[in-house]
Amino acid sequence: MITDRRVLQDEFIPREVVHRDAQIQELASNLEPLMHEQPAQDMLVYGPPGAGKTCISQYALEQLEAEAADITYHYINCWENYNRFSVLYEALDGLGRTLDVHRQSTPTDELFDRLKSYDSRPYILILDEVDQIEDNRVLYDMYSLEHVAIIMIANREEDVFYRMDDRIRSRLINCDRIQFGAYGVSELTDILADRAAWGLHPDAIEHEQLEHIADVAVGDARIAIGILRNAARRAEAEGAERIKIDLIDDVVPKTQKETRQKNIECLNDHQQLLYDIIDGNDSIQPRELYDAYDEQVDDPRSERMLRKYLNKMEHYNLIVSEGEGRWRQYRIKDGTEQG
DNA sequence: ATTCCACGGGAAAGCATGGACC
DNA sequence: GGTCCATGCTTTCCCGTGGAAT
Known part of the structure; x- marks a missing residue:
């Protein structure tokens, strides 16, 4: 494979x-x-x-x-x-x-x-x-x-x-x-075809399947290549000769989880706790978040520091903040969201 | 008008570490 | 080894700003 x-x-x-x-x-x-x-x-x-x-x-x-x-x-x-x-x-x-x-x-x-x-x-x-x-x-x-x-x-x-x-x-x-604009489906397909040509057996995957990956990846080449990689690995593990659409769909959530996990591992304990608290709620206000954090940790960081952490996590695309001032809400960023 | 809440910039303090010297 | 110093990095402290609620 x-x-x-x-x-x-x-x-x-x-x-x-x-x-x-x-x-x-x-x-x-x-x-x-x-x-x-x-x-x-x-x-x-x-x-x-x-x-x-x-x-x-x-x-x-x-x-x-x-x-x-x-x-x-x-x-x-x-x-x-x-x-x-x-x-x-x-x-x-x-x-x-x-x-x-x-x-x-x-x-x-x-x-x-x-x-x-x-x-x-x-x-x-x-x-x-x-x-x-x-x-x-x-x-x-x-x-x-x-x-x-x-x-x-x-x-x-x-x-x-x-x-x-x-x-x-x-x-x-x-x-x-x-x-650099986001790639279109046909462009991404070409990129994938190129990688497949160099990295996989000639008949491992067909154009239609590559196009499907490109479609799911919504313009992001990194995600597209990640899906192709995971699909190829899975196919190899299962002894399959070809990568089928079903297998691609199977592997999409895993790929999203992978990129997220990679980011979460870069967080320190305090940041991870903040992430977990936000993860336990659909969305949460800053006051509520700070209080919950203070309760769960022995040596809490200052609120100012938490704001810095939250900013970092937002840049990492792990969380999103919505609303201004007292309407600010934090929530976990969904894996399928863009940008 | 005043209070409340949150944000985020910047100065200062605190911490860890390598180097110089004894 | 022990002590002191210089340095960068992290965290805290202080505070001005701005929008919303009272």
């Missing part, structure tokens, strides 16, 4: 990509000046989850790297690295210059100085989930480095700019915007 497992991982970057020619072209032309020792244009790549932003950005840079060996690029997930130190650390790590840097006791400015002193060749940073960065100074840092170009990735354009102070906003507001 499965001939190459890597191809079915959603972070896999294929050798050829389909349906994003315009975006790839734009990425490439913004990076093109690097070939002539000119600075590259900074970019903001935005669009809904699973629209190929991360994949295509990395793909474009791999292509460029293959063409012109004289560049380096590095991918940084700002969800995990949201403060100035971590981002700079990751940036240095991409250059292999972190050997003697310690998480504590190394001043952040020293990391910046070190990055500054590296100027032998162009360095491109992909800042995924860039709206998660808490300290925008780091964007200013990157901007001020001549040899560093940044590709910022976010779901929504406005999330990136609204918290920036004027100094950095006025500079980055002019970066090139590249929009």
